[in-house]
Amino acid sequence: MRNWREACWPFFLHVALYLVAAGFGSLLVPASTPGGFFLAEGSFLARGLEHWDAGWYVRIARHGYNPESIVFFPLYPMVLRLAGIIVPQVSQYIVGAVFSSLCFLAALYLLRRLLTLDGHPEGVAERALIYLALFPTAFYLNLVYTEALFLALTLGTFYAARKGHWPLAGLLAALATLTRNVGVALWPALALEYREAYGLRLRKEALALLAPPLAYAAFMLYQAVSFGDPLAHVHAQLTPVWGREICPPGYPLLPALAALYPVEFSYGYAYNLNDVVFTLMAAGLLVPGWRRVRRSYWLFAAVALLMPLGSFIASAPLTSLPRYVLVLFPNFVTLAALTENRWAERLTTAVFAALFALFSVLYTNGYWVA
Numbered sequence: 001m002r003n004w005r006e007a008c009w010p011f012f013l014h015v016a017l018y019l020v021a022a023g024f025g026s027l028l029v030p031a032s033t034p035g036g037f038f039l040a041e042g043s044f045l046a047r048g049l050e051h052w053d054a055g056w057y058v059r060i061a062r063h064g065y066n067p068e069s070i071v072f073f074p075l076y077p078m079v080l081r082l083a084g085i086i087v088p089q090v091s092q093y094i095v096g097a098v099f100s101s102l103c104f105l106a107a108l109y110l111l112r113r114l115l116t117l118d119g120h121p122e123g124v125a126e127r128a129l130i131y132l133a134l135f136p137t138a139f140y141l142n143l144v145y146t147e148a149l150f151l152a153l154t155l156g157t158f159y160a161a162r163k164g165h166w167p168l169a170g171l172l173a174a175l176a177t178l179t180r181n182v183g184v185a186l187w188p189a190l191a192l193e194y195r196e197a198y199g200l201r202l203r204k205e206a207l208a209l210l211a212p213p214l215a216y217a218a219f220m221l222y223q224a225v226s227f228g229d230p231l232a233h234v235h236a237q238l239t240p241v242w243g244r245e246i247c248p249p250g251y252p253l254l255p256a257l258a259a260l261y262p263v264e265f266s267y268g269y270a271y272n273l274n275d276v277v278f279t280l281m282a283a284g285l286l287v288p289g290w291r292r293v294r295r296s297y298w299l300f301a302a303v304a305l306l307m308p309l310g311s312f313i314a315s316a317p318l319t320s321l322p323r324y325v326l327v328l329f330p331n332f333v334t335l336a337a338l339t340e341n342r343w344a345e346r347l348t349t350a351v352f353a354a355l356f357a358l359f360s361v362l363y364t365n366g367y368w369v370a
Contacts, residue, residue: 003116006126007108010133015101017353018139018360025361049093051363054144058092068241070232074219075178076146096144103148104141108133110155111329117162118294120333127336127345132329136278136355137322137370139363150179151327157186158297161193169193170208174215181233182304182327187212189300196296237311244311252312253279259317271368275318278370279309282325289334297330304328323370 050058053072060069061080076096083095108129115125132138141148153176160169173190177183191209198205220230229235237244256276263269282305289298308324325331339345363369 003109003112006112007105007129010129011105011108013130014104014133014138014356015142017134017357018142021357021360022139022364025357025364049097049144051143051366052368054093054096057096057144057146061092065226067227067232067236068239070223070227071236071242073146073179073181073183073233074222075175076149079149080144093144097142100144100148101142103152107141107148107152107155110152110159111332114155114159114162115333117159120337123340124333124336127339128329128332130349131332131335131352134349134352134356135326135332136352136359137326138356139360140323140326140370145323146179147323147326150176150183151329153179154183154186154300154327155329157190158193158300161190161197161296164197164205166194166205166208170211173208174211177212177215178219180327182307182324183212184216185300185303185307188303189296192299193296243313243315245314246311249306249310252309252317254317255312255314256317272316272318275316275321275370278322278325279318282321282328282331285331285334288338289330292334292337293330297333301328301330320370 056069056072057077057080060072060074060077061084065074079099080092080096083090083099084092087095111132112125112129115128120128141151153172157169157172157176160166160172169190173183173186176186187209190212194206194209219233223232224230226232236242238246253276256272256279259269259272260276286298286302286305289301293301305325305328308321313319335348339348359369
């Protein structure tokens with residue numbers, strides 16, 4: 001029960017801050033009405049749900065895939081579709097938000113259990129949960145997005161593996177693979193965890209390592225049958241609809257950094273600066289993280305960060321990176337270990353909470369955040 005209590009209070013703090021910030025912000029900040037999925041009318045709660053990717057997931061759940069929407073992986077839309085069958089009278093946006101919030105709570109609980117299992121001090125575990133709950137883009141964890149589900153499945157994978165429940169670890173890793181493309185980052189991490197447990201010996205537990213690639217292969221088979229292209233989800237990203245270009249990992253940092261000079265006072269400049277800061281912070285935390293978190297966790301975080309840095313949009317090279325780094329849970333552990341000083345802890349918490357509130361207001365009112 002203690003782990004649940006330790007997980008619940010950061011969760012409720014997160015929800016309360018989001019509701020207060022988004023509620024008051026909706027009264028003070030003029031709403032933007034960009035193209036895409038945005039409710040110009042209604043309460044701030046409704047406006048906060050029907051946004052960008054959330055609209056895509058609900059559309060897939062209702063109507064299935066098309067050549068544009070195939071970039072989104074299938075597990076989350078499948079959950080929404082199932083909910084639409086079971087409770088058709090309830091909006092899938094509301095169902096999705098409730099489901100994501102429950103996944104977020106489960107993620108906090110699993111992170112607490114995992115850190116306790118790994119022998120981290122109480123203070124590190126407590127700070128890691130707070131930093132995750134108040135991270136500036138953490139509001140995505142209670143919206144109709146995949147981050148909460150993916151994070152819960154990822155933490156569940158590592159916890160199951162650490163406890164020796166390899167069939168469950170393989171299943172959860174397979175589900176994570178069907179949730180986001182960075183689920184692939186779990187493959188080498190899970191293999192390293194197996195090596196830590198059994199060395200190079202081939203045991204029946206090694207069969208769990210096949211589950212994630214098989215899940216990915218099943219998704220590719222679906223695409224081959226439906227669209228005549230097993231990699232339709234990759235090729236769709238390169239079309240004008242999404243506008244991405246393939247590049248060497250890390251290259252997007254170069255044009256993003258170059259765009260910081262000369263200094264401009266504009267939304268586009270601030271948006272790019274925000275992306276650069278969060279990307280550099282995530283990459284920077286990997287350096288001290290090498291000595292502070294388990295090797296398999298570190299490997300997952302490193303690969304999961306490199307993957308979105310392997311493509312870019314010319315007009316916004318690091319777009320969405322502040323959201324993508326939200327699932328890099330080892331970085332929160334590292335940050336918690338680095339801020340043992342009370343003033344460093346308070347400063348980090350205050351900065352995160354202030355940016356969390358600001359980003360919640362902007363997102364709710366139709367401004368692209370990540």
